[in-house]
């Protein structure tokens with residue numbers, strides 16, 4: 428019901444979103460994850476749906492309910508998230524990478540639960556995970572689809588690092604926030620970086636920010652033809 432009061436600025440658009448943390452297994456009962464709650468990504472999925480979009484949400488492990496009308500695909504590892512996204516990206520108008528994707532996976536995960544042998548600690552080995560956002564950005568068509576949006580939580584120099592990260596990722600829009608104190612919170616302050624500079628969205632709850640972000644995305648893709 429509430430949804431019907433939002434302007435349908437993304438009617439007829441297909442939007443693919445990642446959200447939540449990833450989980451990188453160490454053994455069958457242990458793994459490495461991060462403090463992402465998924466709240467921001469789920470709020471973005473809800474806001475996109477309210478705006479009339481057809482929304483697919485590829486989600487790492489969270490305890491959040493699926494937003495109404497959103498198609499959700501659950502994954503655990505960064506590799507699974509990458510594969511699910513690449514399988515779904517064809518024909519999407521917008522990709523929004525909100526997930527806190529593990530930068531590394533454990534390459535020597537144990538198939539059996541590890542035991543505390545003679546007091547020795549396990550030696551984990553790591554390899555870098557594929558960059559999902561960069562992989563999607565690399566599929567961008569000449570006319571600019573899908574429109575790619577990234578999120579970045581920086582612990583320092585957000586203004587400088589945000590602008591650099593947007594350019595390095597080759598994406599038109601990057602949402603920056605000062606992490607990790609935003610993780611799990613209901614409120615956030617974000618800064619939008621695009622080719623003409625940055626705009627601060629004042630502190631608000633994540634759904635309000637998500638709706639503002641969706642309207643900013645809609646404005647930027649409105650002028651384009653598919």
Ligand code: CTP
Pocket residue numbers: 445505524525526527528529530556557558559560561576577578579580
């Ligand atoms: N991202 C991704 N796949 C990865 C890592 C990050 O899609 N393997 C996406 C995130 O979903 C986010 C954006 O890239 O939208 C920025 O993530 P961030 O961790 O800030 O950037 P990194 O490129 O991983 O750089 P670093 O962590 O070294 O700052």
Ligand code: CA
Pocket residue numbers: 528529530
């Ligand atoms: Ca990272």
